Amino acid sequence: MPTKPEASTDSRAGTPSGDDPVLRVDDVGIHFALRGSGFARLLGRDTGVVRAVDGVSLDLQRGEVLGLVGESGSGKTTLGRALLGLVEATSGSITHHPGDGAPATDIAALHGRALRRHRTKLQMVFQDPHAALNPSMDIETAVGHPLVIHRRASGAELHERVVAALERVGLAPAEQFLAKYPSDLSGGQKQRAVLARAIILDPEVLVADEPVSMLDMSVRAKILQLMLDLKADLGLTYVYITHDLATAKFFCDRVAIMYLGKVVEIGPTAEIFANPRHPYTQALLKAIPDMDPTTVMGRDAPRGEIPDAARPPRGCSFHPRCPVARADCGWEPRDLKALVEQHWTRVPIADYERERALLGGLSDLDHSEHRAVVKPRGGSVADVGAVFDRIRDEKAGEPLWQGVTATRATADGLVFEFADATAVPLRPSGISEVACVRYPLAGDPAELGAEAGRQEHGPRQVVESPG
Amino acid sequence: MTAPVVDATDLRIWYGTPRGPVRAVDGVSFSVGRGEILGLVGESGCGKSTLGRGLLGLLPEGAKMDGHLGFKGEDLLAMTPKERFQRRGRDLAMIFQEPLTRLNPLMRISEHFVETLRTHHPKMSAAEIENRSLEVLRLIGIPPSRWKSYPHEFSGGMRQRLMIALALVLRPAFVVADEPTTALDVLVEAQIIKILHDLRENFDTSLLLITHNLGIIAEACDRVAVMYAGKIVEIGDARTVFADPKHPYTRELLRSTITLATDGLHSIPGAPPDLVAPPTGCHFHPRCPDAMEVCRLREPAIRARGGGPVMVGSNDVACWAATPEGLTAGETAPLVREELSVADEA
Numbered sequence: 001m002p003t004k005p006e007a008s009t010d011s012r013a014g015t016p017s018g019d020d021p022v023l024r025v026d027d028v029g030i031h032f033a034l035r036g037s038g039f040a041r042l043l044g045r046d047t048g049v050v051r052a053v054d055g056v057s058l059d060l061q062r063g064e065v066l067g068l069v070g071e072s073g074s075g076k077t078t079l080g081r082a083l084l085g086l087v088e089a090t091s092g093s094i095t096h097h098p099g100d101g102a103p104a105t106d107i108a109a110l111h112g113r114a115l116r117r118h119r120t121k122l123q124m125v126f127q128d129p130h131a132a133l134n135p136s137m138d139i140e141t142a143v144g145h146p147l148v149i150h151r152r153a154s155g156a157e158l159h160e161r162v163v164a165a166l167e168r169v170g171l172a173p174a175e176q177f178l179a180k181y182p183s184d185l186s187g188g189q190k191q192r193a194v195l196a197r198a199i200i201l202d203p204e205v206l207v208a209d210e211p212v213s214m215l216d217m218s219v220r221a222k223i224l225q226l227m228l229d230l231k232a233d234l235g236l237t238y239v240y241i242t243h244d245l246a247t248a249k250f251f252c253d254r255v256a257i258m259y260l261g262k263v264v265e266i267g268p269t270a271e272i273f274a275n276p277r278h279p280y281t282q283a284l285l286k287a288i289p290d291m292d293p294t295t296v297m298g299r300d301a302p303r304g305e306i307p308d309a310a311r312p313p314r315g316c317s318f319h320p321r322c323p324v325a326r327a328d329c330g331w332e333p334r335d336l337k338a339l340v341e342q343h344w345t346r347v348p349i350a351d352y353e354r355e356r357a358l359l360g361g362l363s364d365l366d367h368s369e370h371r372a373v374v375k376p377r378g379g380s381v382a383d384v385g386a387v388f389d390r391i392r393d394e395k396a397g398e399p400l401w402q403g404v405t406a407t408r409a410t411a412d413g414l415v416f417e418f419a420d421a422t423a424v425p426l427r428p429s430g431i432s433e434v435a436c437v438r439y440p441l442a443g444d445p446a447e448l449g450a451e452a453g454r455q456e457h458g459p460r461q462v463v464e465s466p467g
Numbered sequence: 468m469t470a471p472v473v474d475a476t477d478l479r480i481w482y483g484t485p486r487g488p489v490r491a492v493d494g495v496s497f498s499v500g501r502g503e504i505l506g507l508v509g510e511s512g513c514g515k516s517t518l519g520r521g522l523l524g525l526l527p528e529g530a531k532m533d534g535h536l537g538f539k540g541e542d543l544l545a546m547t548p549k550e551r552f553q554r555r556g557r558d559l560a561m562i563f564q565e566p567l568t569r570l571n572p573l574m575r576i577s578e579h580f581v582e583t584l585r586t587h588h589p590k591m592s593a594a595e596i597e598n599r600s601l602e603v604l605r606l607i608g609i610p611p612s613r614w615k616s617y618p619h620e621f622s623g624g625m626r627q628r629l630m631i632a633l634a635l636v637l638r639p640a641f642v643v644a645d646e647p648t649t650a651l652d653v654l655v656e657a658q659i660i661k662i663l664h665d666l667r668e669n670f671d672t673s674l675l676l677i678t679h680n681l682g683i684i685a686e687a688c689d690r691v692a693v694m695y696a697g698k699i700v701e702i703g704d705a706r707t708v709f710a711d712p713k714h715p716y717t718r719e720l721l722r723s724t725i726t727l728a729t730d731g732l733h734s735i736p737g738a739p740p741d742l743v744a745p746p747t748g749c750h751f752h753p754r755c756p757d758a759m760e761v762c763r764l765r766e767p768a769i770r771a772r773g774g775g776p777v778m779v780g781s782n783d784v785a786c787w788a789a790t791p792e793g794l795t796a797g798e799t800a801p802l803v804r805e806e807l808s809v810a811d812e813a
Contacts, residue, residue: 071652186738216510217679218723221734243653246725250732273727287657289682291709291726301657305622341610349601352611361612
C-alpha cells in the first residue's frame with residue numbers, strides 16, 4: 001500500500017525546521033463592497049461590506065502543507081486567492097520571502113505586470129479541472145502556456161519541458177497526451193494536467209483549492225499521492241484549501257480552521273484532531289459521517305448555518321450555534337428571534353398562531369445590539385413575558401439565557417439586556433492557538449488580560465516546533 | 468417481513484448514442500420494504516442517478532427501460548404514461564441535489580405548497596393546505612413564521628429542508644433522494660441526514676438514498692446496494708456489508724475512501740469502463756485484485772452470501788470469488804493480464 005513519504009512525516013509534529021516562512025500573512029482583511037440598489041447609491045446610503053477575510057495572520061513555513069479548512073463562506077478560498085494576488089487585500093500585508101535569497105515582497109502591494117511576474121513563484125490548482133482547462137486548447141499548448149506567457153521557453157525547449165512536466169505528473173508516455181484535448185481526458189487525468197501546468201514554472205508555493213473534491217473516491221487517493229510526490233521531489237510548499245477534514249488530516253502538517261472570515265483555531269494537524277479546542281472544530285469533527293455503521297445515528301449537529309458575512313454576529317461569530325457558549329460570547333436580539341422561531345417549530349399550530357398574533361413577525365429583533373425590545377402586538381407585556389417564560393422552561397440548558405443580564409417589563413414592551421461581548425483574538429492554548437473565550441483553559445489571568453485587546457506578537461511564536 | 472413497497476427485477480435502462488446503446492443500468496434487482504432506507508452507492512457514471520430517475524419515470528428522451536418494476540403490487544412499467552404521471556408526486560417523490568435551482572424564486576414558500584397540493588388534490592381547502600404544509604414544515608424544522616417568505620430568504624440548508632418538505636407534504640410511500648447533501652456544508656449535511664433518517668418515524672416513508680459518500684450510507688441506511696458499471700454488485704444489510712464486504716469492489720471502495728482513520732493512501736487501479744462496450748464477464752475484472760480466469764469469460768449471477776437463493780432482504784453478491792462453488796480448477800486460476808499504465812488509472 002502506498003504510504004505517505006518520509007519527507008513530510010517528520011515535519012508533521014509542527015512547523016518544519018524552525019522559523020523560515022515563505023509567506024507571511026499579517027492582519028489581512030479582504031472586504032467586498034455590497035452594491036445595493038441603484039436608488040440607495042443615488043442617496044449615498046452606505047450599503048455595507050462583506051468581510052470575507054477579517055484580520056487573519058499566519059505564516060506559511062517553507063516545505064509544509066498548511067490546510068485552510070472551513071465551510072463555504074468561511075473565507076478560505078478568498079484568503080487562498082489573496083496569497084497569489086488574485087484578490088486584492090483591503091488591509092494588511094502578505095509578504096513573500098523567496099527561497100533564493102531575493103528580497104521579500106509584499107504581494108498585497110503589487111499590481112499589474114510586477115504582480116504577474118511575481119506570480120510565477122506562486123501557483124494555483126483549482127477545484128474543477130474541467131473548468132480550469134481551456135476546452136479548445138490541446139494539452140501541449142495548455143501545459144506549456146505559462147512558459148510562453150512569461151517568455152521562459154520556446155520551440156524545442158518548450159516541447160521538452162512540457163513533455164517532462166507531463167511525465168512528472170504521471171501522464172506518460174507524454175506523446176499520447178500532447179495532442180489531446182481536455183474532453184478526451186478523465187477527471188483525474190485533467191487534474192494531473194492542471195498540476196503539470198502549475199509546476200512547469202518551478203514555483204515555490206502551490207495553493208490547491210479543493211483539488212480532489214470533484215473527483216471520485218478511487219481517484220482522490222491517486223491525486224493526493226501525486227501531490228505528495230511532487231512536494232518531495234520539487235521542494236514545494238502547499239496551501240491546501242478544503243472543507244473535507246478527512247483529507248486535511250491525512251495531507252496537512254498544520255491546519256487552520258476558518259469560520260466567517262477568521263481563523264478560529266490553528267495548530268499542528270495531529271493536535272487539532274486529537275485535541276480540538278474550539279467548539280466549532282469539535283462540531284466539525286463530530287459531523288463527519290462515520291463509515292463505521294455500529295455507531296448510533298443521532299449526533300447533535302449544531303443548529304443553524306454559517307451567518308451572513310455582511311452582518312456578522314456580535315462577539316464570537318460562532319456563538320449562535322455554539323453548544324457551550326457563555327454569557328460574554330456576544331448574545332444579541334437576532335439570537336432571541338431565532339430562539340422564538342425554533343420554539344414555533346415545536347409547538348402545536350394553534351399555539352403558534354396565538355403567539356404569533358401576540359408577538360408579530362419580530363422584525364424589530366433583526367439587528368445587532370446589546371438591548372432588545374419585544375413589543376406586544378395584540379396583548380399585554382405580561383402576555384409576552386409568559387411566552388418567553390414558556391420558551392425558557394422548554395430548554396433549560398439554552399446558552400442564550402446566560403447572556404441575558406436583565407429582563408424588564410416597560411411601557412414599550414419586554415426589554416432584554418444582553419451582556420457585553422468579550423473580544424476573542426487567537427490565543428495560545430497548548431501547542432495550538434484558539435479564538436474562543438474558553439481558552440486558554442488554565443491560563444494565568446494576567447496573560448488573559450494582556451491578550452484581550454489586540455494581539456501584539458502574532459501567531460508565529462506559538463507554532464514553533466515543540467521538539 | 469411485509470410486502471416490499473418497491474421491487475425491481477432485472478431492470479435495464481439504456482441511452483441511444485451514435486456509438487451505440489449506453490447500458491447505464493444493466494439488469495438490477497432489488498426491493499425496498501416499508502419504512503426502509505436503501506442506500507445506493509457508486510462512483511460517478513455507474514448508473515445510480517439513472518436508476519433513481521428511472522424508478523420515477525423521469526428519464527430523458529432517448530432512454531429506454533425494461534424489466535419489472537413493481538410498486539405496491541402494480542407494475543409501473545406496464546402502465547400508460549398518464550397512469551405513471553398520476554403516481555408521481557403522490558406515491559413516488561424525488562428530492563434533488565441542488566435545492567437552489569429547484570425552487571421558483573418568484574413564488575413564496577406558501578405558493579409552492581399550494582401549487583403542489585392543488586395539483587394533486589384539487590378539492591383541498593385553503594385552510595387544510597396551510598395546516599398540512601405547516602405541519603410538515605414544523606417536523607422538518609422550518610418555523611411557521613417563514614410561511615410567506617421567498618426562497619432567497621432561506622439559506623442552502625433551509626432550502627433543502629423545503630425541498631424535502633415539498634416532497635413529503637403529499638405523503639408519498641416512496642422517495643428517491645439523489646445526492647441530497649452534496650451541495651451542503653458538513654454541519655448542515657449532518658442536520659439533513661438526521662432528517663432523512665427520521666423520515667420513517669414521522670412519515671412512514673421508504674427511501675432510496677443515492678450518494679457517493681459511504682459515510683452517509685453507514686449512518687443513515689438500513690440496507691446498501693453497491694453499483695458498479697450499471698450493475699448492483701453487492702446488496703445487503705448496511706452493517707454486514709461494511710463490516711464484511713464480499714465483493715472486491717466494495718472492499719476496495721471502502722479501503723480507498725479517505726476517513727479520519729486513514730493513515731495510508733489506497734486506490735483502485737484503472738478506471739470505470741465505457742458502458743457502450745463494457746468488459747466481458749464480470750465488469751470489474753480488469754481492475755479486480757482477485758480476478759480469476761472465469762471472471763473474464765462468464766458474468767457472475769447475483770447470489771446470496773452463503774450460496775443460497777436470493778430472497779427479499781438477503782445479503783447478496785455478484786462475484787465468482789465470493790461464491791466459487793462449482794467452478795473448475797482452470798476457471799479459478801488467477802487471471803493473467805497486461806500491466807495498466809499509470810495514465811490509464813487517473
